[in-house]
Amino acid sequence: MNLKLKVWRQKSATAEGRLAEYEARNIPPDASFLEMLDILNEELLAKGDEPIAFDHDCREGICGSCSLTINGIPHGPVNLSATTTCQLYMRKFTDGQTIYIEPFRARSFPIVRDLIVDRSALDRIQRSGGYVTARAGSAPDGNAILIPKTEADSAMEAAACIGCGACVASCPNASAMLFVGAKVSHLNRLPQGQPERHQRTLNMVKKMDEEGFGNCSNHYECEAVCPAEIPVTVITQLNRDYAAASVSKAVS
C-alpha cells in the first residue's frame, strides 16, 4: 500500500509545530499503524532525517501508551470501536489514502515532541484518590468479601480503563470525565472502596479541575473512541457520587 501522510512535527514543547507531508510506500496491509510509522522512520533515518516521535509500549492494546489522532479521531477510524492505535491495521485504510496524524490535543496534555504528549495529569488525578488505602500484604482469601456478580461486572467494566487519554482528546471540551468516572466507579462500586468513597470522589474531581480539564457537556465522543469500551454511565455515577459526597461533607 502507498499512503500520503500529513504528520504533526514539533521539535519541542515550546517550538512551533506544523503538518509535514510524507509518502509511506510499500506498506504491507497487515502492518499495524505503528509498524507503518516504524517503516517510514527507518526510511527517514536512512536519509539522515529526524524520525517521527510517537508513544508506544506493549503494542497489544493493553498498556495505554500509544495515542495519535488519526483523521481527527483518537485511535483512528470512526467505524472501529474498541481499538488502540497499535491494534489498528493498515488494511482498514485504502491504497493512496491521505491520512492526518496528529497528537492527542488538550491544554492539559502538553506536546513533548511531534506526536508525544505529556499525559501525567491523568496520573496525578489517579494519585489523588484512585486507590484503596489498605495494609499491603498477601492477597485476601477468595470470597472473604462477597460481591454480587452484577456489581463485580460493573466494577470490572470501569476497571478496564487503560488510561490512554483518548476520551480527553476526543472531547470538544477536553474533559477527563470518562477517565475520572471510570476510576471513581471502579472502586466506588466495590465493598473495598466504600470507606473512602466520598473523599475519593471529592479529591479526584478537585484534582481533575485543578489540572485544567474541561467540563463534560454530554457529547459522548469519549465513549465512541474509548478502546476499553467504558460507557458514559460511569460519568453518570461520578455526577451522582460527587453530589452525594458534597452533601455528606456539608452536613458532617
Next chain:
Amino acid sequence: MDAVLGNAPRASRHAAPNHSSYSTSAVNFLASFYRSSIGKKWIVALTGLALIGYVIGHLVGNLQIFGAPEKINQYAEFLHSMPRALWVVRSVLLAAFFLHIFTTIKLATENRAAKGRTNEMRATTSPKPAKKTMVVSGLLVLSFVAYHLAHFTARITDARFEKLNHDVHTMVILGFQNPLVSGFYLLSVFLLCLHLSHGFQSVPQTFGLNSKSLRNAITKGGQALAWIIFAGYASIPLAVLLKQLTPAH
C-alpha cells in the same frame, strides 16, 4: 481500628473537631460546589429543569387559544388576578434564566481554554447538530425572549395592542398575522427545541439518574418531547397564517 491499635483515646489522635457553624459550612459547601466542574453542571441542569417546566406550562396555557376566545382570555385574567404569585414565579424564572446563561457561558469559556489549540483535521464520530450549537441556539432564544416579552407582555412593539386590555386571543392573532413576526417565532421555537433535544437528555445524566437500561428511553424520549413541544408552539402561528384562527371581533 481503635481496638487493633491499642484503644488510643480518639482526641489524642485526631485534630479537634471543627466547630464552624452550619451557616458558614453551608455557604462553603455551595461555594465549593459551584466552583467545581460538576457543581456547575448541576446548576445548569437544575435551572434548565425549571425552564423546561415553564416551557411546558406556557405551551399548555397557549394551546387554549384553540378553544373559545373567552377561554384563553379568562386564563390570562386568572394569572393576573394573583399578582404576587405571578411575580414570585417570574422572579424564580428570571433567576433560573440568568443562572443558566451565566453558568453555561462560564463553562463554555473554561471548555474553550481547556481544549486549547485544535487539530488541523477535525472530525466527530457522529453528527451532533444540537450538541454543537447549544450556546448559539441558547443565545438566539435569549434574543427571542427579549423580543417576545416586549411584544406580548410589555406590549411596546405594536400600537394596536394598547387598546386590547385582556384580550389575549385578539392580540396573539393580530401579532402572528405579520409573517415576519411568525417567521421569527417559528425559527426561535425551532432553535429552542433543538436546544431542548439535547437539554432534556442531559438533565438525568447530570443528576446521576441515567443508566444502561434507561439510557435509550431517556435519549429518544427527550428528543421526542422536544419535537412535540415544537409542534405545539409552531401550531399557533401556522394556524393564524393559514387563517384557521381569526380575531373574534
